[in-house]
Amino acid sequence: MPTITITEASVRDVDTDVLILPLLAGADDAPASVPGSPEISEAIAGLDASAARGDLHRIPSFGLAAASSLLLVGVGDEDLAEVSAEDLRLAFGAATRSLSGVERAAVALPTGSADQRAAALEGAALGAYAFVAHKSGTGAPKAALGSLSLVAEGGADAARAAVDRSSLLAEVVDIVRDLVNTPPNLLFPASFAQRAEELVADLPVTVTVLDEEQLAEGGYGGIVGVGQGSARPPRLVRLEYAPTTAKRSVALVGKGITFDTGGISLKPAPGMDDMTSDMTGAATVLGATIGAARLHLDVKVTTYLALAENMPGGGAQRPGDVVTMRNGKTVEVLNTDAEGRMVMADALVDAVAEEPDLVMDVATLTGAAVVALGKRTAGVMGTEDARALVLTAAGTSGEPFWALPFPAELRADLTGRVADLRNIGERPGGALSAGIFLAEFVDETPWAHLDIAGPGFASSPLGYMGKGATGMSTRTVLQVLEDLATGSAA
Template sequence: MLNVRAKYEDVLRVEGPLVLFTFEDDASREWAVVDKALRGFLAGAKRSGEFSGKKEEVLLLHRPGVKASHLLVAGLGKKKECSLEVVRRACATAVKRLSAAHLERASIAPPEVENVNEEEVVFAVAEAASLALYRFEKYKTEKKKEKRLTSLTVLSKEAGAVKRARIVAEAVYLMRDLQNTPGADMGPAELARVAKRVAKTCGFSCTVWGKREIEKKKMGGLLAVNKGSSREPRFVVMKYVPKGAKRTLCLVGKGVTFDTGGVQVKPGDYMNDMQMDMSGAALVIAALQAVAKLRLNVAVIGVMGLTDNLMGNTPYLPGDVVKTMSGKTIEIGHTDAEGRVTLADSLYYASTLKPDLIVDFATLTGACMVALGMHASGVFGTDQQAVEALLRAGERTHDLLWQLPLFDEYSEDVKGVVGDVSNIGSADRYGGACTAAAFLKEFVGGSPWVHVDMSSAILKKEKHYKPKGGSGEPLRAVLSFLQERVTF
């Protein structure tokens, strides 16, 4: 990962590559200083149309005439429209351009953004620069040996912001790595080992139950989905409980390490990314790592039921009735609606811990992707204050979230005929994200609860500082939500 540090230095004293930002309709302070030293060269480039300052536009100069060996100017668009997300995207464009030019180190002058303090801007710059250069190359046998950007100095005294940005970026890298690892190499046992390793490294507890313990706990939902697999399930409980913490938040993650759809098998094109159906669990593990490193004064418990959904000799079948840990029975209407069946046990177990809030994360429905695309994740919940706080965190980080309805009518739609509830709604394919959320609501035991349907967790193409494949979303929003010390 990119090594980012904070050190204040005058832009005219920087000797290596230097990155500046400026606006389309105004000159930034750093632009003006460097332009004066260059006797109006940058202003001339604007007048000639060589560079306009529009969003994500860059101009790279070699031996520009100041101490810096290279000067890269990145556009921020119109000054009044500049936001932290505009800065993140410009920063991502800049560091990618430097890396493509085989420059190994650089300095970057954080811009001034109206109504935003320097600490927030520095955090955004350091975070975006790190996230933009992510690569998943674990399985590449011939790694490219070209030089890349490896070191970045942010010209600021806000070292704390850079440190926090690194912790967040490390967590996002972890989540992305877990998402992108093939299902053959990241099954229930392997993912549980990652959780144990993270807990040991960060100094908090992690308990892993095998199949025998899961059977003793009567987690029939998790066991049912696991019936078609030769790999045994795991149930993971991670606990970060700092001294003096007055609130407890429980994060629950869907952990289906590969999803074929079961006997009602997915069409081929829909199976290509199904090693990422454990993105909810990956988020929970990465979030616990960041929470511990940030030393947040809130108790956070991570809960994950881990299995794959395969088609072995004795898979669970449509029409089966499954008894869950809560005692409620689930009528299986479709074997590809397996995530909610496993979450039934995870959510109920979380409710027995009596937390102040439960938030679950799951790549749960295609219906949510149809509704929102891949740019936002859907949010449902019984605690409107927590929902709104999470939505605000999504706006701050641009890990976008959008609230969807949880009307009582959706609960009517998931009532079973031969079981208590059905794992698919009676309205067929209509409102699928809403009926899935209503199903989950049946198992939270009255606890304050929020559900996130992670439709933005997997991207089909790269965008700015988010790569194709596992995006790591909406982890940054979750961490921002926690750092704001929301009253649950």
């Protein structure tokens, strides 16, 4: 991520390679304009520039500013005061995402409010990401934007909090993106566990890792069963951040299928390469835990990463197998590609045993969620109050979530023929029945289930999110923790 600083120079005098400015739509067929910059507005009047959100126009500064070039980004409105925080995040994120290989850029909202400047900077910081770890060849890969300045004429002190928060959020989200974008031959259960230990080594976070023998001895039948077809055995990672003054406690659970072939219920080949992203939930809750520790939040966070590789090896579980879960319930495995709920269920049993005030799980759990909500919106299920906490936090962070129900009639489809449960219901309402399955393992604990199968990994860019890992939901989970720590959440 770029180094983020503050400059108190005027917009005209900022010394940078690229100066990013908002572009407003013109009223009554007037040309688009830059608020607070009549000279620039006059100079671009003949360009017929689009001010639709995220539309970009990079032009030489022509002496209108000290910057080498200007990058005008449409924000989708005629009045800057009416532009939402998320529209600013998306617009300025699109701007910095286009600046890979550029050394320096600055963000300016000449007439924006402090909250709008903070949103624009956050989006710009999130957009300045590139995953080039495995690029090689004659041409040097284009790294992300090198440094980013927030133009805060005469107001550096007021802007400091925005800079600090944007830096932290971008760093945490980039940790998640890097993990998800790492190829599955390099990130597997054991190496993921090792990476988690490394990432929290300098933080007040304790780590416990259970290997395959300990998992078998502990009765984690779901995790063991999913991982038994792979030459790379499963792991369960427990992280704990526990400030002594914490009055609230939260348990986080993340689905960490480091690669998902579907097992014996093999997936079709097209698109299977994207299943390197099936550990996004685990990466997300790890990132949120790191964020909580770095923010010194006054809330206890206990986090479980349920890690396995779902392969169709000779030892793989079969459709028809019966598995005994961590809490003693038995499950008929009718489809080995419904593996995420199996590893999550075991981890949820441990999470609930902590008796937290709230449990949140995050998973790229079902294709049915994508069918229902599309590629950009996540579903949230669970108990009513817990869902409300997530939706409130999502509204603050700007991430799109939609509440989904648990219809009572779907529960009957999960009753097993020879065991307590079956791991799939009927096809209609698949995202809901997956959530209802997980509900069998949380008892009466307040609980939110976040299905991010659509927005966690993108096939096309949008705003501050490029192709591949998006980091979506990390900021929402962290915001929930923050709300509980500060008492703004009931």
